Amino acid sequence: MTETQGFVAGVLLLIALLVYTFWPENVSASQLEKTRLDYLLERKDQLSENLRDLNFEFKAGKYPEGEFEAQQAQLENETARLMVEIEILQRA
Amino acid sequence: MAAFGSFALLIALALAAYNLLAGALALRLLATGQPARISPERLADTARRAGIAGFAAISAAAFALVWAAFTNDFSITYIMEHSNRALPLAYKFSALWSGQEGSLVLWAWLLGAYGFVLRLTHKTDVKLYAYAGAILAGIQVFFLVVLNFAAPPFALLRGQIPADGNGLNPLLQYPEMVIHPPLLYLGYVGFSVPFAFALGALMMRYPGEKWIKITRAWTMVTWLFLTAGVFLGMHWAYAVLGWGGYWGWDPVENASLMPWLTGTAFLHSVMMQEKKGMMKSWNVWLIFSTFLLTMLGTMLTRGGLVSSVHAFAESSIGYWFMVFMVIVAAVCIFTYILQRDHLKSEQRVESLVSRESSFMFNNLVLLAACFVIVWGTLYPILSEYIEGAKVTYDAAWYNRVSVPIGLFLLFLAGVGPLLPWRSTSFKSIRRNFVLPVTALWVAVIGCLLAGVRPWHNGAFNLGHFYALVAFGLAAGVLTAIGSEFWRGMMVIARQSGRNYFWSVLQLVRRNTRRYGGYMVHIGVVIVVVGLAGSAFNRSEEKELALHDTLAIGSYSLECVGFTQDSNANYTSDYALLDVRKGGKMLFQMTPEKRVYLVSGQPQTMVAIHSVPGWDLYVVYEGTNPDTGQPIIKAFLNPLVSWIWAGVLLMVLGTLVALTPKQWTVNSGQ
Numbered sequence: 001m002t003e004t005q006g007f008v009a010g011v012l013l014l015i016a017l018l019v020y021t022f023w024p025e026n027v028s029a030s031q032l033e034k035t036r037l038d039y040l041l042e043r044k045d046q047l048s049e050n051l052r053d054l055n056f057e058f059k060a061g062k063y064p065e066g067e068f069e070a071q072q073a074q075l076e077n078e079t080a081r082l083m084v085e086i087e088i089l090q091r092a
Numbered sequence: 093m094a095a096f097g098s099f100a101l102l103i104a105l106a107l108a109a110y111n112l113l114a115g116a117l118a119l120r121l122l123a124t125g126q127p128a129r130i131s132p133e134r135l136a137d138t139a140r141r142a143g144i145a146g147f148a149a150i151s152a153a154a155f156a157l158v159w160a161a162f163t164n165d166f167s168i169t170y171i172m173e174h175s176n177r178a179l180p181l182a183y184k185f186s187a188l189w190s191g192q193e194g195s196l197v198l199w200a201w202l203l204g205a206y207g208f209v210l211r212l213t214h215k216t217d218v219k220l221y222a223y224a225g226a227i228l229a230g231i232q233v234f235f236l237v238v239l240n241f242a243a244p245p246f247a248l249l250r251g252q253i254p255a256d257g258n259g260l261n262p263l264l265q266y267p268e269m270v271i272h273p274p275l276l277y278l279g280y281v282g283f284s285v286p287f288a289f290a291l292g293a294l295m296m297r298y299p300g301e302k303w304i305k306i307t308r309a310w311t312m313v314t315w316l317f318l319t320a321g322v323f324l325g326m327h328w329a330y331a332v333l334g335w336g337g338y339w340g341w342d343p344v345e346n347a348s349l350m351p352w353l354t355g356t357a358f359l360h361s362v363m364m365q366e367k368k369g370m371m372k373s374w375n376v377w378l379i380f381s382t383f384l385l386t387m388l389g390t391m392l393t394r395g396g397l398v399s400s401v402h403a404f405a406e407s408s409i410g411y412w413f414m415v416f417m418v419i420v421a422a423v424c425i426f427t428y429i430l431q432r433d434h435l436k437s438e439q440r441v442e443s444l445v446s447r448e449s450s451f452m453f454n455n456l457v458l459l460a461a462c463f464v465i466v467w468g469t470l471y472p473i474l475s476e477y478i479e480g481a482k483v484t485y486d487a488a489w490y491n492r493v494s495v496p497i498g499l500f501l502l503f504l505a506g507v508g509p510l511l512p513w514r515s516t517s518f519k520s521i522r523r524n525f526v527l528p529v530t531a532l533w534v535a536v537i538g539c540l541l542a543g544v545r546p547w548h549n550g551a552f553n554l555g556h557f558y559a560l561v562a563f564g565l566a567a568g569v570l571t572a573i574g575s576e577f578w579r580g581m582m583v584i585a586r587q588s589g590r591n592y593f594w595s596v597l598q599l600v601r602r603n604t605r606r607y608g609g610y611m612v613h614i615g616v617v618i619v620v621v622g623l624a625g626s627a628f629n630r631s632e633e634k635e636l637a638l639h640d641t642l643a644i645g646s647y648s649l650e651c652v653g654f655t656q657d658s659n660a661n662y663t664s665d666y667a668l669l670d671v672r673k674g675g676k677m678l679f680q681m682t683p684e685k686r687v688y689l690v691s692g693q694p695q696t697m698v699a700i701h702s703v704p705g706w707d708l709y710v711v712y713e714g715t716n717p718d719t720g721q722p723i724i725k726a727f728l729n730p731l732v733s734w735i736w737a738g739v740l741l742m743v744l745g746t747l748v749a750l751t752p753k754q755w756t757v758n759s760g761q
Contacts, residue, residue, distance in 0.1 A: 003095045020144070025134070
């Protein structure tokens, strides 16, 4: 490839990439703010997963009953608090 | 091709700069709600598209460079210096990363490729991806500025164009070298992505921890590449350098290990943030540090700051990297100070004996290991700058410091999975630890009975002591992980009524991340056992005339001939050695010494016979100039194949952990 051919190929590449970059699009993906409700729903899913893991580990014999119950109660309380806030936000 | 390649690099730089500026402006307009002539969403979309287009431009430049190597275009200085006509095609391709300019093209191309995937999947979280995309564009701008102005790969040769090139460094003319550098670079470059997400999430005060879930696969894939790259490098050093070992604490080897250590720490501690909302600041700094260490690694490898057997391309671009690292560190510190209230932990560590604290210890130990290696690697530079004399730490210093740290990490790998979250009781500890501790002591006693003793003829041998501790801990950790699989499998087997094999498969499928992680840990244990074997390495060296023998271990190597061969690329001398055991002929080994015609450089090709217990490793060291007789060096290296087997398991475990989990009806949910 000669220098001129290389230059022409480069110009063609430039035109193609500029057309791609600035081609008019009617719909651009909107950048919605993540709400507190979205966050709480994510956290609720995480707590459910933590509860599932705790349950499984208890069944596998990793926790004595007393420890399991204490941790389960802690996780359930946290989930309950979240549910209350989720309900309020969903009503609003 | 040189004109096209140079033009493509300039286009790539312009597009990356547009991606950064337009992306940042769009995010600013969205954040402030300021009215503008163009909608911020549209502006952000053009920025994203510029990033995708930039990847096409860098691909064109990389293609131009490879094409120039394939067509022997010696008018380009880089091709003249790193290729020659007789070079096999695969190595012509690897010429792309054999020198500084080419490897920077590879860096930029891989970053473009990661960015391409990221920008195509932007609908997962448009705003977070826009931040991450702009940050990646910022990194890309740096590399493209260096490529366009400081280390241009398409620079033309002045004066007469030679008929042939200088050829590729003989050390690189080995099959693994075609894949080792790209894998290592995939690991290095890949950490830019979690870095970009972490910095972006902090800049936009991302609510919650979902960004961690989004980046999890990126981080794990990157870690996988880096792991495979590091170990392939070890294997290459073992098979090519001919000194009988695989890790020499060379600055460039260290450079690949530093981000691996912090990246491993991040993979562990990020689970705490995801599950418990803890260690947010810690994690942010871990990933910032990991990215900076990848930059430091690239600077050490390609910037000419340290001398190393691996530093194939030394130059003065180190200063560009230093400036860039200072800018990145400043941006990270500024963003952290501005947004640190966003990183408050939601919970605290309740007990020193809990899963949380084991993660914290694991992180501290990994960071301590990283600090030791950073210190040891940079000390020659610091000592030369401060005292005027270069002081270098040898391998013995690194081993003295890092082996106890590594053993403590192995201990934590066994303890962590057995500890419950939040806190634990003595009853719990007793219940979970009886079996692993028993296994540990059984292994130690077994090893002592088998002759693995830390003392020999009344003298204490530290290497043997560490090996004994490693074997004992390995047994304990394997039992601990095995008991995790066993207990989980039994729960599923009880509930489903299915057989153990099905149950263990279900167990892994229901939590691929955890059990894939355990498989990685088993792989690590097997690697450590392999490394511990080096305490018992043996070697013998002898001049071998025809039918002379060299004895090592239970093997006897008889020299039955010497031969020569040549091709367009190199000439080679071989020794033909019959290997016998107890008088019985087993196989023949042919260690080789090559001399490359273009460069005149010699190169050893080691002959290795590997069995699970040891490697018989034979080197043709050359001929004695006085007697004209060949010198053969043989090593008996125990358990080396365990290292490579362990790595394969680590790779498999990571692939399992990357698979989406499937909750099953009968698994106790």
